[in-house]
Amino acid sequence: MLQDIRENAQGTIAKIIIGLLIVSLSIWGMDAIIGGFSGEPEVATVNGEDITEREFLRLVQMESQRRLSRMENPDPSLLNEDQIRKDVLESLIQQRVLIQDADSQGLALTDADIDALITQMPQFQVEGQFNRDRFVSTVRNLGMGVAEFREAMRKQYVVNQIRAGIVQSGVAANENVSQLLRIQNQTRDFRVVTVPESAVADQVEITEDEVQAFYDENSSAFKQPEQVDAAYITLSLGALAESIEISEDELQAYYEARADDLAREERRAAHILIEDGEDADQTMATLQQKLADGTPFADLAKEYSIDTVSAEEGGDLGYAGRGVYNEAFEEALFA
Known part of the structure; x- marks a missing residue:
């Protein structure tokens, strides 16, 4: 049998099979090598820039914690995980687009700018002074490193600047501008003449029927709110207790009757x-x-x-x- 195997291994068919195995293993090995250098898995790509799975999951966790903290009775089962993932991904994509736009405009913060922002944030201060221990512990509780937090602040600040510029900008048609200017430049001239009551009182006569008619038409103006003359007695539990004496025997009997309830x-x-x-x-x-x-x-x-x-x-x-x-x-x- 060994001789048959040796002879068959030297045949053409055996060489073809071995060749196919070598090619397959080579392709599999190259794929493993290339995959090893491909970095972290991504959840989205924005203009050639990847959003990593690690960044995405960290923000999903932070958003879940934020929504739990807003609940009166926090219950993780009430969270819509699919909606949170969708909202976080959309937010990351929008943020990445704005960051890329900021980079194209040359907007950036220096390390000194970041230091100034961090030292002024009240959550990192103790008695009005920046405290490094509080800063480090707070950042770690967010699941981030110090360098990662600084980079996130750098990006977020620039994004906020772009958003503010978009929100505060506006477009007005020429006709609207002209109309607004005309209204702003308009003027009014007026005069006031005051006629005192005494000047016309002698010329006016009012009858009793006119007075009655005016009262009937405006009777609601002469009404006063309903009023009640009341007297009351306050029953105070404290005042009643002062007039009652409880003996030690009565107290002991009450305790023994409720011993099971009071022994917990x-x-x-x-x-x-x-x-x-x-x-x-x-x-x-x-x-x-x-x-x-x-x-x-x-x-x-x-x-x-x-x-x-x-x-x-x-x-x-x-x-x-x-x-x-x-x-x-x-x-x-x-x-």
């Missing part, structure tokens, strides 16, 4: 919820350091917590008994 243990908690990821440890270290430095917990919750509802209350979750939170949180809370 509750704890009040506050938290700062952060996203899990590669920056989580750094964010935790920053929070612990700021707490050690004396920064109020409530202030840190408003700045860092992604739980937007409790963040407005300084992270306060209120009172809760067992079985409300997950097991790990509950064990720490009741320990």
